[in-house]
Amino acid sequence: xxxxxxxxxxxxxxxxxxxxxxxxxxxxxxxxxxxxxxxxxxxxxxxxxxxxxxxxxxxxxxxxxxxxxxxxxxxxxxxxxxxxxxxxxxxxxxxxxxxxxxxxxxxxxxxxxxxxxxxxxxxxxxxxxxxxxxxxxxxxxxxxxxxxxxxxxxxxxxxxxxxxxxxxxxxxxxxxxxxxxxxxxxxxxxxxxxxxxxxxxxxxxxxxxxxxxxxxxxxxxxxxxxxxxxxxxxxxxxxxxxxxxxxxxxxxxxxxxxxxxxxxxxxxxxxxxxxxxxxxxxxxxxxxxxxxxxxxxxxxxxxxxxxxxxxxxxxxxxxxxxxxxxxxxxxxxxxxxxxxxxxxxxxxxxxxxxxxxxxxxxxxxxxxxxxxxxxxxxxxxxxxxxxxxxxxxxxxxxxxxxxxxxxxxxxxxxxxxxxxxxxxxxxxxxxxxxxxxxxxxxxxxxx
Numbered sequence: 001x002x003x004x005x006x007x008x009x010x011x012x013x014x015x016x017x018x019x020x021x022x023x024x025x026x027x028x029x030x031x032x033x034x035x036x037x038x039x040x041x042x043x044x045x046x047x048x049x050x051x052x053x054x055x056x057x058x059x060x061x062x063x064x065x066x067x068x069x070x071x072x073x074x075x076x077x078x079x080x081x082x083x084x085x086x087x088x089x090x091x092x093x094x095x096x097x098x099x100x101x102x103x104x105x106x107x108x109x110x111x112x113x114x115x116x117x118x119x120x121x122x123x124x125x126x127x128x129x130x131x132x133x134x135x136x137x138x139x140x141x142x143x144x145x146x147x148x149x150x151x152x153x154x155x156x157x158x159x160x161x162x163x164x165x166x167x168x169x170x171x172x173x174x175x176x177x178x179x180x181x182x183x184x185x186x187x188x189x190x191x192x193x194x195x196x197x198x199x200x201x202x203x204x205x206x207x208x209x210x211x212x213x214x215x216x217x218x219x220x221x222x223x224x225x226x227x228x229x230x231x232x233x234x235x236x237x238x239x240x241x242x243x244x245x246x247x248x249x250x251x252x253x254x255x256x257x258x259x260x261x262x263x264x265x266x267x268x269x270x271x272x273x274x275x276x277x278x279x280x281x282x283x284x285x286x287x288x289x290x291x292x293x294x295x296x297x298x299x300x301x302x303x304x305x306x307x308x309x310x311x312x313x314x315x316x317x318x319x320x321x322x323x324x325x326x327x328x329x330x331x332x333x334x335x336x337x338x339x340x341x342x343x344x345x346x347x348x349x350x351x352x353x354x355x356x357x358x359x360x361x362x363x364x365x366x367x368x369x370x371x372x373x374x375x376x377x378x379x380x381x382x383x384x385x386x387x388x389x390x391x392x393x394x395x396x397x398x399x400x401x402x403x404x405x406x407x408x409x410x411x412x413x414x415x416x417x418x419x420x421x422x423x424x425x426x427x428x429x430x431x432x433x434x435x436x437x438x439x440x441x442x443x444x445x446x447x
Contacts, residue, residue, distance in 0.1 A: 043161035045085035164225025287349030296407035347406035380418035
C-alpha cells in the first residue's frame with residue numbers, strides 16, 4: 001500500500017439512519033465479487049438487533065469510499081452480514097421472534113414505538129473507511145481482515161444466537177463425568193463446543209427421535225429456549241438414565257470379558273448415537289437389566305466391538321461399519337444402526353426371544369463367524385457342523401429351555417434332523433425363518 005501515496009484511511013461513526021440513506025439512494029454495495037454469500041441465520045440477525053437495542057457496541061465495519069459522478073458510493077469490505085441484518089430489519093423483513101426475549105418480542109421495526117425506532121436509527125456504527133484504493137489493495141485488505149479470524153463453528157454461533165434452556169441443559173450434560181472418563185470427546189472438539197453440539201443432538205433424539213444430520217438443531221434451540229421445568233427435568237432424567245445403563249454394562253475396570261467403554265468403538269459418535277437411542281427405547285418400553293445375568297450380553301457387546309469393521313467376515317457387521325462412515329448422520333442410517341443394536345440388547349433388556357429377522361441374523365452370524373460361542377457340533381447328536389450345509393433347511397438356532405436371556409453368545413445351532421427327536425424337550429426354537437444374505441429391508445422397521 002505504500003506504493004500508492006493517495007490511499008487514505010478515515011475513522012468515523014455513522015448513525016444507522018445514514019446507512020439506511022446510503023442504501024435507499026443505491027449508494028451502498030453490500031456484496032462485491034470478493035464477498036462471501038449470506039450465511040447468517042435469522043436468529044443471528046435477531047440477536048444483532050437485540051445488541052443494538054441494548055446499545056452495545058458492535059465491531060467496526062470496513063468500507064471503501066469511491067466517487068462516481070461526484071457522488072460518494074460505499075462498498076462493504078467487512079461487515080456485510082451485520083449491515084444486511086440491520087437493513088432487513090428496517091425493511092420489515094423479519095420480526096423479533098425467538099431467541100429474542102425482550103419487551104418488543106414479535107415486533108417488526110414499523111411496529112416499535114417511535115422512540116425505540118429513533119434509538120435504533122441513532123445507534124452509531126464505527127467505520128474504517130478507505131479512499132483512493134485500487135482493487136488489488138481492497139482485496140489485500142479483505143484478505144488481511146479475514147485471514148487471521150477464526151471462523152465460529154455452527155455450535156459457537158448457536159451459543160450466541162439461541163440463549164435459553166436448551167443451550168443450558170446441553171452445556172450442563174456435556175460436563176457429565178461419563179463423557180470425560182470414557183473419552184467420548186476430544187480436547188479439540190470440546191474447545192470448539194463439539195461436545196455441547198453432540199449432546200444437543202442426543203437431546204433432540206430424546207425429544208423427537210433420530211434426526212437428519214444436524215439440520216434441525218436450530219429448530220430445537222429456538223423451540224426449547226423456554227422449556228417448562230417439569231418437561232426439561234424429565235428429558236434430563238432420561239438422558240442420565242441411559243448413561244447409568246452404559247456404566248452398568250461397561251464397569252469402570254471391565255469385567256474380564258469386556259473392555260472398558262473408553263476402549264471400545266461405542267465411544268465414537270456414530271456408534272454412541274445408535275447405542276444411546278437403542279438403550280433409551282428399551283428403557284421406555286419397560287426393559288431393565290436389574291437382576292439379569294449380564295454375561296451373555298457383555299459377550300455379545302465384546303463380539304460386536306471386535307468384529308464390526310468394513311472388512312468383517314460377517315455381512316451385517318460390514319454394512320454397519322460402512323454406514324458409520326459413509327452415511328453416519330442420515331436419519332435412515334441412524335435408525336437402521338439403532339435397530340441392529342436393539343436386536344442384540346433386547347434379549348436381555350426385554351427378555352425378548354429372537355424371532356424373524358433377529359433369529360435370521362443370529363443364525364447367519366454364527367455360520368459366518370465359525371460358531372465362536374458354541375461347540376463346533378450339534379449339541380443333540382454331537383456331530384460336527386458342516387458350514388456349507390448349515391442353512392435354514394438343515395439347521396436352526398435355539399436356546400436352552402431354562403434360558404432367561406437370549407443372546408447370540410448363548411444360542412446354539414441344531415441339526416434339523418435332531419430337532420424332532422430331542423430338541424423340543426431341552427431347547428426353545430424360534431418360528432420358521434430363512435437364512436441367506438440380508439437385504440436393505442432388514443432392521444428398517446421403526447420397532
